[in-house]
Amino acid sequence: MSIFSRFKYLPGQILRKSRFSGSLKVVRLPILETIRVTARSFRNPLKILDYVFQDDQDLKYFDLPGFTPILFIRDPEMIRQITLETANGGDFDRDTLPTQRIGRVVGKNNLLYAQGELWQRHKSGIVRVLGTKAVQTYDVFHNLENTIKTALEPQLEELAEKVRTSMLNEHPMHLENDIKAVMLNLLVNVLFGANITQAEIRDKYLPAIENVIHYIMLDTVANPCRLPVFRLPALTRKHARLKRDRQIFEELVEKVIASRDESAGFWPMLIASGSDDAIKSNVRVFLAGALEATASYISWTLLNLGRDPDSQEKAYQEALACTDMTPEARGKAVYLQKVMLESLRLNNALYFLPRIALRDTSITTNQGTIHIPSGTHLVLATYHTSRSEKYWGKAATGFPATQFAPDRWNEANMKAFGRSTKDNLHFGFGHGPRVCIGKHFSEAEAFVCLTLFLKCFQFRSVDTYLEADSGVSTRPLNKVHLILTMRSFGVA
Ligand code: HEM
Numbered sequence: 001m002s003i004f005s006r007f008k009y010l011p012g013q014i015l016r017k018s019r020f021s022g023s024l025k026v027v028r029l030p031i032l033e034t035i036r037v038t039a040r041s042f043r044n045p046l047k048i049l050d051y052v053f054q055d056d057q058d059l060k061y062f063d064l065p066g067f068t069p070i071l072f073i074r075d076p077e078m079i080r081q082i083t084l085e086t087a088n089g090g091d092f093d094r095d096t097l098p099t100q101r102i103g104r105v106v107g108k109n110n111l112l113y114a115q116g117e118l119w120q121r122h123k124s125g126i127v128r129v130l131g132t133k134a135v136q137t138y139d140v141f142h143n144l145e146n147t148i149k150t151a152l153e154p155q156l157e158e159l160a161e162k163v164r165t166s167m168l169n170e171h172p173m174h175l176e177n178d179i180k181a182v183m184l185n186l187l188v189n190v191l192f193g194a195n196i197t198q199a200e201i202r203d204k205y206l207p208a209i210e211n212v213i214h215y216i217m218l219d220t221v222a223n224p225c226r227l228p229v230f231r232l233p234a235l236t237r238k239h240a241r242l243k244r245d246r247q248i249f250e251e252l253v254e255k256v257i258a259s260r261d262e263s264a265g266f267w268p269m270l271i272a273s274g275s276d277d278a279i280k281s282n283v284r285v286f287l288a289g290a291l292e293a294t295a296s297y298i299s300w301t302l303l304n305l306g307r308d309p310d311s312q313e314k315a316y317q318e319a320l321a322c323t324d325m326t327p328e329a330r331g332k333a334v335y336l337q338k339v340m341l342e343s344l345r346l347n348n349a350l351y352f353l354p355r356i357a358l359r360d361t362s363i364t365t366n367q368g369t370i371h372i373p374s375g376t377h378l379v380l381a382t383y384h385t386s387r388s389e390k391y392w393g394k395a396a397t398g399f400p401a402t403q404f405a406p407d408r409w410n411e412a413n414m415k416a417f418g419r420s421t422k423d424n425l426h427f428g429f430g431h432g433p434r435v436c437i438g439k440h441f442s443e444a445e446a447f448v449c450l451t452l453f454l455k456c457f458q459f460r461s462v463d464t465y466l467e468a469d470s471g472v473s474t475r476p477l478n479k480v481h482l483i484l485t486m487r488s489f490g491v492a
Pocket residue numbers: 094111112123285286289290293294297349350353354427428429430431433434435436437438439441442
């Protein structure tokens with residue numbers, strides 16, 4: 001916000017005049033209470049959004065005098081329109097404010113962070129390898145499946161051995177670490193074709209990336225003066241460890257980039273002609289961001305199936321039928337696809353989409369119109385939209401919004417409730433021009449992982465109630481375990 005705008009809007013802000021005109025009701029958030037909740041819950045931002053939407057209103061705003069207002073939106077039709085109007089000359093773009101702390105670690109010259117023309121250049125370089133056309137072609141998916149299978153087998157075999165040798169043939173699996181080790185393995189060795197051992201991934205690189213991500217989450221609050229933490233000499237043991245872990249992360253980035261010279265993984269398909277800085281920055285985003293999101297996605301799906309034996313049995317029967325995982329086989333695994341859709345709806349990995357209004361603009365839905373002034377920060381609260389009874393509950397879909405119910409997605413069911421494709425967007429991968437570039441890779445990856453896991457193990461969740469924690473992505477608060485028993489004695 002420029003100095004001029006700060007003074008121009010200050011009197012109105014002090015007099016609590018809303019800057020959002022139009023026929024839609026936009027409710028002001030109380031300043032002191034909102035600051036108190038934010039300070040208390042900064043480690044788990046989902047709690048801040050719970051507070052914002054506690055009274056079931058879809059449009060809220062926070063207007064601190066001297067600052068640009070923040071508009072919180074939970075209406076799915078409005079979210080759809082805004083995501084479609086994002087980038088490519090539209091009225092909105094991704095807001096880089098919430099990702100500034102990520103930018104300070106991974107760099108700003110990447111697909112996630114860039115805006116305007118620079119974003120378009122990043123996108124055109126990467127879309128060829130990760131876009132729908134690439135991942136869904138027979139050759140790519142077929143190879144992807146085989147490569148994922150080969151990369152996964154040693155990890156599944158290790159897990160199976162633990163189950164076989166455990167007392168009562170039951171093994172408690174620590175989801176967060178085990179799944180993250182699998183996901184990092186797939187990103188590093190399958191996507192980028194690097195040749196890094198399981199042990200190094202699990203014991204060296206994963207803990208280092210975890211520590212760096214943990215720092216990213218704390219940075220805004222713990223480092224308001226923007227001290228160059230990584231360049232300062234180590235002041236404490238914790239600081240020394242953070243600096244070392246950052247170096248280990250960089251070492252992994254270098255190794256991944258080195259695999260480009262060997263034309264490994266997907267590198268040959270990538271138009272990797274950007275500057276070294278841009279390539280490094282994108283690799284960092286792919287490793288850190290995608291690791292968090294894919295681990296969240298698979299963990300929640302396994303936990304949901306672990307709490308619902310009937311759904312697990314149906315998914316298992318379908319997995320058994322998948323002997324050759326081609327795009328056609330994936331197309332036939334109709335129930336598993338509903339499981340994945342439902343899991344992402346219920347447990348959105350990325351719980352909000354940040355946007356900024358590039359100019360004065362309006363949005364109109366069948367409920368009315370809202371005028372949004374230029375510069376407004378928007379929080380598209382997708383996690384809360386998907387869990388809202390109004391949009392996804394019994395009256396709208398036949399099942400309570402917070403229940404895991406893959407049958408909600410039955411075509412006949414959705415038809416009976418008069419829902420169109422538009423109504424069924426869950427925004428788990430975003431929507432519109434800035435939709436997730438890793439969507440198709442992640443869907444293929446999730447399908448293969450789940451199919452192999454289901455064939456190998458029967459599993460149940462330890463906890464009956466799952467509360468979400470949130471950092472870069474959502475994850476189970478209690479770091480819940482699954483109890484595994486063997487289905488068969490061979491892996492997959
Ligand atoms: C299940 C796993 C994943 C989920 C749930 C997920 C979710 C998302 C979402 C919701 C967005 C849109 C954010 C917005 O609109 O502001 C996004 C963007 C993005 N994702 Fe993912 N993601 C996943 C996996 C991946 C993977 C595997 C990669 C890379 C290999 C990746 C790279 C990106 C990038 C670079 C963007 C920015 C795209 C752009 O702005 O054009 N994601 N992701």
